Amino acid sequence: MAGEFALIHALRAIATDPAARALADDAAVLAIGGETLVLTLDTVVESVHYLATDPAADVAWKLVAVNVSDLSAKGAIPLGCLYSHALGEEEWDRAFLEGLDEACRHFAMPLLGGDTVRMPEGAPRSFSLTALGTGPKDCAVPSRTAAKPRDQVWVSGTIGDAGLGLAAALGTLTGPPEHLAALAAHYRRPMPKPRLGAALAPLVHAMMDISDGLLVDTARIAESSGVAIRIEAEAVPLSLALQAVTGGAIEARIAAMTAGDDYELLFTAPPENAVSIRETAEKANCSVAVIGTVDAGGGLTLVHQGKPLPLPERLGYQH
Ligand SMILES: Nc1ncnc2c1ncn2[C@@H]1O[C@H](COP(=O)(O)OP(=O)(O)O)[C@@H](O)[C@H]1O
Ligand SMILES: Cc1ncc(C[n+]2csc(CCOP(=O)(O)OP(=O)(O)O)c2C)c(N)n1
Ligand SMILES: [Mg+2]
Incomplete structure (x- = not known):
């Protein structure tokens, strides 16, 4: 498959639930009872999203922040998150957790769970985070599809x-x-x-x-x-x-x-x-x-x- 665009295009045939918003939005939007749950998942990869020389606490901050950014764009307030950690050097991981704690507190998004793995020796590391938020109560969740002439x-x-x-x-x-x-x-x-x-x-x-x-x-x-x-x-x-x-x-x-x-x-x-x-x-x-x-x-x-x-x-x- 040629790249990001082609893969997402092919995934649209699988993600047909209306909550997926045709994989053409920042987040999924799931109605549960009277509430709207907004869900997003973003990953940061070493040498793609951050530099190996970046402080570990900043890498964790970025992981949290890029996901909060998707929630913000849907008018959603963070509810909680789950994240996946690729084990590294002990000191670095400790500093990463300090940044994670700081960011979760700053954005009032409690850590609710996750997963831990070890990459093969020498492989670049990646960290994924799923963020959940509550959507606006008195209006629709803003989409990418609603711009109108005159706006x-x-x-x-x-x-x-x-x-x-x-x-x-x-x-x-x-x-x-x-x-x-x-x-x-x-x-x-x-x-x-x-x-x-x-x-x-x-x-x-x-x-x-x-x-x-x-x-x-x-x-x-x-x-x-x-x-x-x-x-x-x-x-x-x-x-x-x-x-x-x-x-x-x-x-x-x-x-x-x-x-x-x-x-x-x-x-x-x-x-x-x-x-x-x-x-x-x-x-x-x-x-x-x-x-x-x-x-x-x-x-x-x-x-x-x-x-x-x-x-x-x-x-x-x-x-
Ligand atoms: N591997 C995947 N499986 C399912 N949906 C995906 C996948 N990768 C991307 N998407 C969806 O494609 C859309 C565009 O993705 P992306 O550009 O990463 O969004 P964003 O910039 O908001 O993070 C989003 O709806 C996202 O959920
Ligand atoms: C080391 C490094 N090189 C280049 C960039 C620039 N960069 C990498 S990914 C990206 C776009 C955002 O990442 P993406 O995974 O596409 O997030 P999404 O659009 O899914 O929110 C940018 C601007 C960077 N952040 N770090
Ligand atoms: Mg992108």
Whole structure:
């Protein structure tokens, strides 16, 4: 099979239960009695999702955070998690558990169980986590399929920090040490926002988290929803650290929009909800920005200072 896309396509014939959302969403959505259970599973693999040199506690944090990010995008509040641990060196494993404990406490997601295995000598390690959350009570669980013409496109936080943070962690980026440290922290310790996601759920049409890259994930909403989306490159929020290190020119913006590992929320909402969205974000102490618009039609277009900008060859990360 050619890769991630082909495999997931083939799996759709098996995962026909409506709760699977046709394997076209961030999480499964299972109605149980009057409640909605939201379920997701993400894995981190050495040398693919984290560096062997990353501190063990940060690897555990990332494992928890990438899963909480999927719950957040569905407006779900964490309920608990199960994880699978590949045994390693004793000290490293101990530090990993400290990070796991810290992250589970931070996101109020108790560890409920899991599994432990040993990989063959020398094999890279991987850690999987299944997160469960409770979906919103008074509205539908936001999907990738509900963007509508006239919607505004929004993102939370800033984009591209983790991508540069990887370069900082690899030592291939130069700049003021405090900025490099801030960028590396974005890479190692993503900060998803479950309270913001839950508060936004009633106000949005489509919502997902950005894991593979802003452009590719926006293209996924456009395709799933059967709409056209136009992104204004200059409206994409960039951190001061990213601007200071890169200068913030259009090439750096494009790199930020395609790097991935952001774990921010990407959502569309009707313009009449804009004031409530800004108030909601302020209450949650989070920043949000309008970066584009939804129209009838299909596909993704990029605009820079009013002029069309050709899409980069690579819109984001692909396995
Ligand atoms: N091995 C698998 N078995 C079943 N479903 C899968 C598998 N791999 C991916 N999926 C599903 O495919 C969809 C897209 O996957 P992915 O890109 O990993 O989602 P996300 O970015 O939200 O973590 C999701 O619905 C996910 O549950
Ligand atoms: C060592 C290393 N190289 C490259 C990356 C970049 N990267 C790897 S996977 C990924 C996308 C997110 O991972 P994925 O498994 O696709 O998560 P999902 O989309 O399922 O949430 C990115 C941006 C990284 N995080 N670490
Ligand atoms: Mg992915």
